[in-house]
Amino acid sequence: MNKRMVKSLVVLSALWGAWPAAAADEEDSTRHDRDRPVAKLFDANGKLVGKLVYFDAYGAPTEGGVVLSIQGALVYAGIHRLTTLFVESASQLQWSGVHPQFSGPNCSGTVYIPSASGPLRPTAILRNGATATLYVASGAPTQMVTVRSEDASWGCSPYDSPSQSTAWTVESTFDLTQHYPEPLRVGF
Template sequence: MYLRTFYSLMSVLALCLVAVRAPAHGLWDGDDDRGWGEHARPEGKHASVRLYDARGTVVGDVVYVSGIGYDGGVVLNVKGVFVFAGISRVGNVGPGGATSASEMRWQYPQLAYSGENCSGTPYIYYERGAFRPSAIERKGTTATLYIAQDTVSQTTPIGSFGAVIGDPICIRGAPVFVSKAWPVESTLDLTQLYPEPLRIAP
């Protein structure tokens, strides 16, 4: 009796395996044009997309972490510290503005300041992704990456925030108390290391 039950279960398991594997063959091996087989793969689908600077130097693979106000970014290794540096399209994203279809610039996350008019002590108040918190300050055509200290965040009164709509602007903070703010450990001139405009390509 037990042997009969065992053979019955084995037969059912074998049928299930056949049913699962049969459509997978057609889907991935190119037998079915409705799948993503070798001959049916959509044109332009790449394993990775890279960011290049104005000199044609590869900056890194384009990635996306949670947040708004940017179009992706790259993970940089700065002296053994991994940080996220975001990018956005060149142009003005405000009402009636126009943006480039292909040119990018360093932009995100923005920096916070203890005083008004983007003055005083700078703080980093973004912790997107699993990387060391970082922020970008834009002054004219210069983009500087700020990297947080390897420490616990603190509650800090913020008097203003940087923002980029077309040209860099400063937004008054009132002030507000930010519970996740980090002091700055180091900075890096992004536009000197990787000059703009930036472009995305395979």
């Protein structure tokens, strides 16, 4: 036999012999992935909210969140540590995310969503006391709007003068604390 044919047979034999091992490794890897615990978010009643995921929140104070389906739209609802008088909890969390903007002074009028968190439908979370409301953007692109105030972590922040901004209009709202009461916690 010539050397070229022998080399070809050796290479084919090596590949043929390695194929079942590679398939077994892939199957074994898939099985182990299922065995790994996945962090999940639970509400105050122990009800599962969803798997914990992370998206860039453009400066919003979020420490992960969950993907929810609101009227057929996939949205991201962020969370962060429960803070009381500047003291952060080690295990209790609350809803948090992008702060909405408003067409009127003192956080009144039409609500707008100024930025997006991740690749899903844009949302904003408005906290009013113990109630956290999720505002879900319409499917339309951003538009130029006039805003006069913005919800901030410490309360409403009116602008000195009206400002032009690109933002999404709101299609629907979802009462997060009614469906998933706080404090929230992470578990397996």
